[in-house]
Amino acid sequence: MTQMKFSRDHEWVRIEDNGEAVIGITDFAQGELGDVVFAELPEIGREVGAGEEAAVVESVKAASDIKMPISGTVIAINENLADSPELINQDPLGDGWFLRLKPNRAEELDQLMDEAAYQDFISNQG
Amino acid sequence: MQANQSAAKTQSQPARTALYDLHVELGARLVSFAGFTMPLNYPAGILTEHHHTRSQASLFDVSHMGRFRIQGTDAMLALESVCPADLDALAPDRLRYSVLTNDAGGVIDDVIIRRAGSDFELIANAANRATDEQWLDERIGEQCRISVDEHFALLALQGPTAAQVLRDLNPGVDELVFMQAAHLPLAHIDCLVTRAGYTGEDGFEISVPIAAADKLARRLLADSTVQPAGLGARDSLRLEAGLSLHGQELGPTISPVEAGLGWTIAQTRRADGARAGGFPGSERILRELKQGPARRRRGLLPEGRAPVRAGTPLVDEHGTVIGHVSSGGHSPTLERPIGLGFIETQALDSNTPVFAEIRGRRVAIALTRPPFIPHRYQHSHS
Numbered sequence: 085m086t087q088m089k090f091s092r093d094h095e096w097v098r099i100e101d102n103g104e105a106v107i108g109i110t111d112f113a114q115g116e117l118g119d120v121v122f123a124e125l126p127e128i129g130r131e132v133g134a135g136e137e138a139a140v141v142e143s144v145k146a147a148s149d150i151k152m153p154i155s156g157t158v159i160a161i162n163e164n165l166a167d168s169p170e171l172i173n174q175d176p177l178g179d180g181w182f183l184r185l186k187p188n189r190a191e192e193l194d195q196l197m198d199e200a201a202y203q204d205f206i207s208n209q210g
Numbered sequence: 211m212q213a214n215q216s217a218a219k220t221q222s223q224p225a226r227t228a229l230y231d232l233h234v235e236l237g238a239r240l241v242s243f244a245g246f247t248m249p250l251n252y253p254a255g256i257l258t259e260h261h262h263t264r265s266q267a268s269l270f271d272v273s274h275m276g277r278f279r280i281q282g283t284d285a286m287l288a289l290e291s292v293c294p295a296d297l298d299a300l301a302p303d304r305l306r307y308s309v310l311t312n313d314a315g316g317v318i319d320d321v322i323i324r325r326a327g328s329d330f331e332l333i334a335n336a337a338n339r340a341t342d343e344q345w346l347d348e349r350i351g352e353q354c355r356i357s358v359d360e361h362f363a364l365l366a367l368q369g370p371t372a373a374q375v376l377r378d379l380n381p382g383v384d385e386l387v388f389m390q391a392a393h394l395p396l397a398h399i400d401c402l403v404t405r406a407g408y409t410g411e412d413g414f415e416i417s418v419p420i421a422a423a424d425k426l427a428r429r430l431l432a433d434s435t436v437q438p439a440g441l442g443a444r445d446s447l448r449l450e451a452g453l454s455l456h457g458q459e460l461g462p463t464i465s466p467v468e469a470g471l472g473w474t475i476a477q478t479r480r481a482d483g484a485r486a487g488g489f490p491g492s493e494r495i496l497r498e499l500k501q502g503p504a505r506r507r508r509g510l511l512p513e514g515r516a517p518v519r520a521g522t523p524l525v526d527e528h529g530t531v532i533g534h535v536s537s538g539g540h541s542p543t544l545e546r547p548i549g550l551g552f553i554e555t556q557a558l559d560s561n562t563p564v565f566a567e568i569r570g571r572r573v574a575i576a577l578t579r580p581p582f583i584p585h586r587y588q589h590s591h592s
Contacts, residue, residue: 122516
């Protein structure tokens with residue numbers, strides 16, 4: 085498993101050994117959202133662009149769009165979120181993942197932050 | 211992550227309630243709401259706070275609510291000229307839920323009226339404090355004395371264990387039934403305790419002098435069944451209880467009849483009553499009571515799990531707009547989306563199927579009569 089990269093919109097992406105990308109939202113993001121009660125995920129096979137709002141999470145407070153940190157083709161979605169959207173709060177970097185992409189361009193990852201840079205970024209957000 | 215709507219508008223220099231330091235100490239997420247810095251939720255989170263209120267008891271700071279005192283020999287008749295209640299029938303220290311109507315038959319605010327000796331006291335929505343004051347001054351300011359009371363904090367203790375918690379501080383609370391008030395010392399602090407609230411649960415609202423508010427709040431939180439809860443849970447609780455919120459189910463163009471509050475128009479103030487009409491907009495309101503309004507408030511049960519948010523249009527099978535969602539969210543108790551909305555009477559009469567569009571997807575909406583969760587008010591002595 086390689087390291088995670090983070091976007092300014094508080095999504096994470098993890099490139100796996102087979103080159104596939106797993107995407108979710110950060111612990112900071114789930115804390116800001118509050119209790120998640122619903123997640124709407126894109127269809128498998130859909131082409132998504134970097135920065136595209138391809139998923140939506142509804143918390144007890146409001147709806148929020150989730151932007152794709154990189155472009156690619158959706159090859160899997162986290163089916164468990166349909167019945168257990170609370171996984172996003174409980175384990176945002178693990179079982180609360182959103183979807184799996186076949187990335188278009190590996191160089192898009194260079195635009196994202198590593199964990200240290202992201203921690204810096206959120207600590208300057210307050 | 212990009213929020214489509216923020217929880218509250220930011221304003222310059224929001225006021226702090228007497229419990230501000232306690233909120234900070236408890237780790238509350240504070241938001242600006244109606245000119246006040248208020249807790250949206252505490253670290254437990256909205257869902258947990260909601261469930262705790264239904265299973266045990268929660269303490270809410272509702273000190274942002276407005277409070278007016280109406281005094282003078284003509285106070286009763288003056289107040290009856292701005293709302294459709296029968297205040298002659300209101301016994302001392304009984305509370306009445308009512309509406310301040312405008313000349314168009316809409317609702318300026320919904321209020322709780324208490325008879326306090328020969329005076330009356332109004333508890334009003336925080337966001338409407340200034341509007342209400344101006345309206346009351348304009349309409350009845352010459353017949354009675356209207357003053358804003360800012361010497362008290364207001365705490366709400368809501369939930370099935372609330373009565374037990376207060377009984378430990380003063381057994382006198384058992385004398386109170388729903389919508390009744392009494393002056394009772396709690397932990398040696400003189401309080402005005404009312405058995406009322408806006409969560410659908412049995413519970414109390416406690417007026418406490420500002421200087422003693424923090425002490426009383428900490429005393430209540432020391433009970434093992436009491437946890438703090440914020441505005442977020444307050445909203446999901448009132449939605450499950452099917453209770454209207456001004457600005458959503460109530461507003462200057464929505465009549466109380468449309469909003470399902472026809473029961474607030476007292477028999478004596480109706481067409482053939484002893485003191486018929488005489489409140490602003492009575493012509494429209496009494497006509498709607500007789501002939502029915504053009505639209506009606508209904509409970510909404512959207513299919514699936516996605517919440518339908520306020521402002522979403524409601525359509526028929528052809529896509530024609532027949533109403534709108536006024537409040538929508540997740541019901542923690544039912545674990546499903548619920549909402550309140552307005553639908554044209556014609557569509558209701560013909561049982562037209564109702565849909566809402568959520569992000570381009572059409573979702574069927576079943577209609578119901580609120581509340582979604584039965585009220586558990588204490589109407590008689592236990």
